Amino acid sequence: MDIATETRSIGVLIFPEAQVLDVTGPHEVFSSARHLLEKARASIGYDVFLVSKTRKPLKVSSGIEIVPDYDFQSCPSSLDTLIVPGAENIRQVLEDSELLNWIGAQSGNVRRLVSICTGAFLLADLGLLDGKRITTHWAYCEDMRRLFPQLKIDSDAIFIQEGNVYTSAGVTAGIDLSLALIEEDVGKKIAMSVARKLVVFYRRPGGQKQFSDFLMSQSDSPFGALVDWMIENLSEDLSIEMLAQRVNMSQRNFARKFKEVRGETPGKFVERLRICQARMLMENSDVVLKTVARKCGFNTEEQMRRAFQRELSVTPNEYRTRF
Amino acid sequence: MDIATETRSIGVLIFPEAQVLDVTGPHEVFSSARHLLEKARASIGYDVFLVSKTRKPLKVSSGIEIVPDYDFQSCPSSLDTLIVPGAENIRQVLEDSELLNWIGAQSGNVRRLVSICTGAFLLADLGLLDGKRITTHWAYCEDMRRLFPQLKIDSDAIFIQEGNVYTSAGVTAGIDLSLALIEEDVGKKIAMSVARKLVVFYRRPGGQKQFSDFLMSQSDSPFGALVDWMIENLSEDLSIEMLAQRVNMSQRNFARKFKEVRGETPGKFVERLRICQARMLMENSDVVLKTVARKCGFNTEEQMRRAFQRELSVTPNEYRTRF
Incomplete structure (x- = not known):
C-alpha cells in the first residue's frame, strides 16, 4: 500500500488586514485535499500552514484574530507553493x-508562486510579474495599471497561470484557483471531491467582469466630460x-x-457602458429585456444578447436569473 | 446626516474543528457590509464578533488557529443574529x-437564528427546527434524517428561511445566506456591493444537489443488493x-x-441514479451527450435533458460547462 512518499508544503502568507477569505479559502481547500489524500493513501500529501512576520496573533480583514503557525525565521525552507493573499x-x-x-x-525557491486578489x-512590486499576463481583483485593475504600467492585466480572468506564477481575481477566486492547483497536482477527481465538499462550483461560468461595478465616470480625466455625457445619453446614437x-x-x-487614454476603442467602450447600464436595470427592476435593450441603446434585443455573450460569457437571461 | 442609530450584533459561534469557511465566510460578509454602511452613514450598522466557550485560541477545521472575541459569559446579551457553523x-x-x-x-432572545452547513x-437537537422545512450539507442529509426523523429536510436548497430560523447548505452556502440576510436588513444594493467585492455570485443557479456525490450503494441495507445491481446495469430496462x-x-x-425503505419511488430512484452516472461520465470524459444518455439508460437525449432540469435545475450542457 502506498503512503505519501512526497509531502508538499503549502505556505499561506498572512499579515495584518489580509483579506480573511484569501487566506482561509485556499487553506481550507488544501487541507480538505490533504485529508482526502490521506484517506486514499495517495503517494502525494500536503502540509498546509500560515506564515507571518512573527507568531503573534494578528487581525485580518474582517477583524478575526488568527495565530500564524510559523514566523519567517522558523518557516520550513522547502516551500512547494507560496500563496500570497491580498x-x-x-x-x-x-x-x-x-x-x-x-x-x-x-520566489526563487518555490515550485509555484500564487497570488490571490490584490x-x-x-x-508586481518585486518585478515577479514582468512580461507576464496576470489578473487581480476587478476593482483594482485600474490602480494596478497606473502603478505597474508594464504589466499585461486581464481584468476578466478568474485566474491565470504563466510559467510557475499564478494570479487570481478577487477573494473567492482564490478557492477556484486552489482547486485548479490541486487538479494539477493530483488530478480532477480529488479536486472535484473538494469542490463538492465545500459546495463550490467547480468551474464557474463567465469571468469576473460580471462583478465589476458600473464604470466610474471620471470628469477630470481626458474625455471624462464626454464619458459623463455618454452615460446620460446611452440610448442616443x-x-x-x-x-x-x-x-x-x-x-x-x-x-x-481615445484609444490612447482609455485603453480601448470608442466603440468597445460604448458597448461596455451599455452592458453596465443594462445590468443595473436588470438588477434593480423587472423591466423586460426588449425595453432594457432599447433604454441602453442596443438596436435590438439580439444585439444586446451578443454583446453580453462577448463581454460576460452569459446571456442576459442567464444574467438575470443569476443576480 | 444620519449616523447608525441602530447597531445590530452579529455573533458567530465558534468551537474546535468548526468548518473554517462556515465561520469566516459569514463573518467577512457582515464585516464588509458594516464598512459599506459606515461609509454610507446609514442608520443601521453591524457589530460582528466570534463567541466561544472560552477566549482561548482554538483550531478550526483546516487547522487554522483563531482567537474568539468573547466567551459565553462576556458575550453581549443583546444578540441580533446568532450564526451557528457546522x-x-x-x-x-x-x-x-x-x-x-x-x-x-x-435562541429565545435573538431576532434571527442561523445555521450554516451541519x-x-x-x-435540531435542541428541538428548534421541529415542524420547519430545513436544509443542511447534502452529504449529511441522510444522517440528519436518521437522527431527526421528524424534520422536513430539503436536500437541494442553498438556504431556507422559516420564521426567524435560517438553515443553509454546506460551507460556501453560508456566504449566500449571509448576503440574503443583509439584503433583508438593508436592501439589495448593499448586499450586491458586498457580493461584487467578494467576487461571489449573487444568486447561484441551481441547487446543492449539483454537488452531491454518486449515490452510495449500501449492500447491507434493504434492497442494497438490488441497488448495486441497478448501478451496474443502468442502461438496461x-x-x-x-x-x-x-x-x-x-x-x-x-x-x-421500496418507497418505505428508500424514501422515494423506484422510478424516481432510477432516474436519480441515471443522472448521477451521467454526471460522472460528463465530468470524467468528453463523451458526447447522446452517448452519455444511451449509456445511462435514458431513451433519448431529450429525456436526459428533462431529467436534469427537473433534478438539478440545469441542462446537461450547462452542467458540462460548469463542472
Whole structure:
C-alpha cells in the first residue's frame, strides 16, 4: 500500500488586514485535499500552514484574530507553493519591506508562486510579474495599471497561470484557483471531491467582469466630460462620428486619442457602458429585456444578447436569473 | 446626516474543528457590509464578533488557529443574529452540553437564528427546527434524517428561511445566506456591493444537489443488493416490472416496500441514479451527450435533458460547462 512518499508544503502568507477569505479559502481547500489524500493513501500529501512576520496573533480583514503557525525565521525552507493573499489597503502593505524581502527570497525557491486578489501587487512590486499576463481583483485593475504600467492585466480572468506564477481575481477566486492547483497536482477527481465538499462550483461560468461595478465616470480625466455625457445619453446614437463631432475632433484623431487614454476603442467602450447600464436595470427592476435593450441603446434585443455573450460569457437571461 | 442609530450584533459561534469557511465566510460578509454602511452613514450598522466557550485560541477545521472575541459569559446579551457553523465531526459536537445549552438560551432572545452547513444538527437537537422545512450539507442529509426523523429536510436548497430560523447548505452556502440576510436588513444594493467585492455570485443557479456525490450503494441495507445491481446495469430496462421480478415480489408490494425503505419511488430512484452516472461520465470524459444518455439508460437525449432540469435545475450542457 502506498503512503505519501512526497509531502508538499503549502505556505499561506498572512499579515495584518489580509483579506480573511484569501487566506482561509485556499487553506481550507488544501487541507480538505490533504485529508482526502490521506484517506486514499495517495503517494502525494500536503502540509498546509500560515506564515507571518512573527507568531503573534494578528487581525485580518474582517477583524478575526488568527495565530500564524510559523514566523519567517522558523518557516520550513522547502516551500512547494507560496500563496500570497491580498488586502484592501494593499498600497500600505507595499511599504512593508521586510514582508516584500521575504516573498522575494522565497520566489526563487518555490515550485509555484500564487497570488490571490490584490496579492498580485506584492508580486508586481518585486518585478515577479514582468512580461507576464496576470489578473487581480476587478476593482483594482485600474490602480494596478497606473502603478505597474508594464504589466499585461486581464481584468476578466478568474485566474491565470504563466510559467510557475499564478494570479487570481478577487477573494473567492482564490478557492477556484486552489482547486485548479490541486487538479494539477493530483488530478480532477480529488479536486472535484473538494469542490463538492465545500459546495463550490467547480468551474464557474463567465469571468469576473460580471462583478465589476458600473464604470466610474471620471470628469477630470481626458474625455471624462464626454464619458459623463455618454452615460446620460446611452440610448442616443453614440457612433464615432457623433462622438468626434461632440469634442470637435476628426474621427481619425478622436479614435486614436481615445484609444490612447482609455485603453480601448470608442466603440468597445460604448458597448461596455451599455452592458453596465443594462445590468443595473436588470438588477434593480423587472423591466423586460426588449425595453432594457432599447433604454441602453442596443438596436435590438439580439444585439444586446451578443454583446453580453462577448463581454460576460452569459446571456442576459442567464444574467438575470443569476443576480 | 444620519449616523447608525441602530447597531445590530452579529455573533458567530465558534468551537474546535468548526468548518473554517462556515465561520469566516459569514463573518467577512457582515464585516464588509458594516464598512459599506459606515461609509454610507446609514442608520443601521453591524457589530460582528466570534463567541466561544472560552477566549482561548482554538483550531478550526483546516487547522487554522483563531482567537474568539468573547466567551459565553462576556458575550453581549443583546444578540441580533446568532450564526451557528457546522463541522465534519458534528455528532461529537452534539455531545457538548455546555455549547448546546448556550445556543438554547440564546435562541429565545435573538431576532434571527442561523445555521450554516451541519450547524443545523445543533439546532435540531435542541428541538428548534421541529415542524420547519430545513436544509443542511447534502452529504449529511441522510444522517440528519436518521437522527431527526421528524424534520422536513430539503436536500437541494442553498438556504431556507422559516420564521426567524435560517438553515443553509454546506460551507460556501453560508456566504449566500449571509448576503440574503443583509439584503433583508438593508436592501439589495448593499448586499450586491458586498457580493461584487467578494467576487461571489449573487444568486447561484441551481441547487446543492449539483454537488452531491454518486449515490452510495449500501449492500447491507434493504434492497442494497438490488441497488448495486441497478448501478451496474443502468442502461438496461429498469422498469418497476423488471425490478419487482428480480426480487420476487409483486409490483405493488415492491413499489410500496421500496418507497418505505428508500424514501422515494423506484422510478424516481432510477432516474436519480441515471443522472448521477451521467454526471460522472460528463465530468470524467468528453463523451458526447447522446452517448452519455444511451449509456445511462435514458431513451433519448431529450429525456436526459428533462431529467436534469427537473433534478438539478440545469441542462446537461450547462452542467458540462460548469463542472
